[in-house]
Amino acid sequence: MTDLRLGVNIDHVATVRNARGSGYPDPVRAALLAAEAGADGITAHLREDRRHITDDDIARLSAELTVPLNLEMAATDEMLGIALRHRPHAACIVPEKREERTTEGGLDAARQHNHLAPMVRALSEARVRVSLFIEPDPGQIAAAVQLGAPVVELHTGRYAELNGEEQVAELRRIADAAALAAKNGIEVHAGHGLTFDNVQPIAAIPQLRELNIGHFLIGEAIFNGIGPVVARMRALMDAAR
Numbered sequence: 001m002t003d004l005r006l007g008v009n010i011d012h013v014a015t016v017r018n019a020r021g022s023g024y025p026d027p028v029r030a031a032l033l034a035a036e037a038g039a040d041g042i043t044a045h046l047r048e049d050r051r052h053i054t055d056d057d058i059a060r061l062s063a064e065l066t067v068p069l070n071l072e073m074a075a076t077d078e079m080l081g082i083a084l085r086h087r088p089h090a091a092c093i094v095p096e097k098r099e100e101r102t103t104e105g106g107l108d109a110a111r112q113h114n115h116l117a118p119m120v121r122a123l124s125e126a127r128v129r130v131s132l133f134i135e136p137d138p139g140q141i142a143a144a145v146q147l148g149a150p151v152v153e154l155h156t157g158r159y160a161e162l163n164g165e166e167q168v169a170e171l172r173r174i175a176d177a178a179a180l181a182a183k184n185g186i187e188v189h190a191g192h193g194l195t196f197d198n199v200q201p202i203a204a205i206p207q208l209r210e211l212n213i214g215h216f217l218i219g220e221a222i223f224n225g226i227g228p229v230v231a232r233m234r235a236l237m238d239a240a241r
């Protein structure tokens with residue numbers, strides 16, 4: 001048993017469902033199967049454009065999940081209201097641009113302090129564990145400390161895209177940011193773009209307590225089923241610790 005949790009992001013089960021507007025494949029069914037296979041939590045990103053996860057998905061996940069729900073949300077009044085209504089175990093504030101295909105980077109918590117502070121306070125007062133999705137950058141860690149965020153999730157997308165020496169340098173940057181955040185009493189998560197092939201160097205970072213992984217797992221599940229792929233990711237993470 002390791003202290004590194006696996007959060008499975010089920011957004012792209014909803015992407016397939018929404019391709020035809022059918023009721024299947026059901027993201028809630030995927031979440032329950034992922035939990036049975038070893039997922040410690042489920043992450044779902046309710047985007048402003050509802051391109052995949054819908055409000056009804058969040059309602060059903062809130063009612064039916066057997067493991068904690070981590071709601072990913074933009075820093076908007078609409079999303080804050082939804083989070084306060086459902087009061088999930090956790091809410092991760094992520095940047096969003098309508099024209100983006102996927103999340104392209106971390107939140108600029110430093111520049112958005114005044115906008116984020118009341119949201120962090122409101123979620124914390126509602127006993128929703130707040131996480132800020134940020135770049136592995138000392139300035140953003142300092143901003144998270146200033147905001148009183150109990151958790152940060154470090155963006156691993158650049159690490160996932162790079163190769164060779166550049167990837168090694170980005171891994172070092174993530175490891176340094178994790179150590180700095182933990183030293184400041186912040187719980188450290190990581191996610192975006194993680195796969196079977198690149199997860200272990202990230203999982204080996206001792207200060208990390210949770211990895212959130214979705215797109216790759218849902219893709220692999222098309223071929224091997226969500227249970228086996230979640231179990232394999234779990235095993236790879238455990239072997240790295």
Ligand SMILES: CC(=O)[C@@H](O)[C@H](O)COP(=O)(O)O
Pocket residue numbers: 009011012045047072094101102103133191192193212215
């Ligand atoms: C913040 C992050 O990296 C992901 O959790 C996010 O959900 C990606 O957006 P899509 O799921 O829409 O690709």
Ligand SMILES: NCC(=O)COP(=O)(O)O
Pocket residue numbers: 009043153190191192193194212213214215216
């Ligand atoms: N916050 C990262 C996440 O939830 C999943 O990101 P990805 O594995 O879908 O890229």
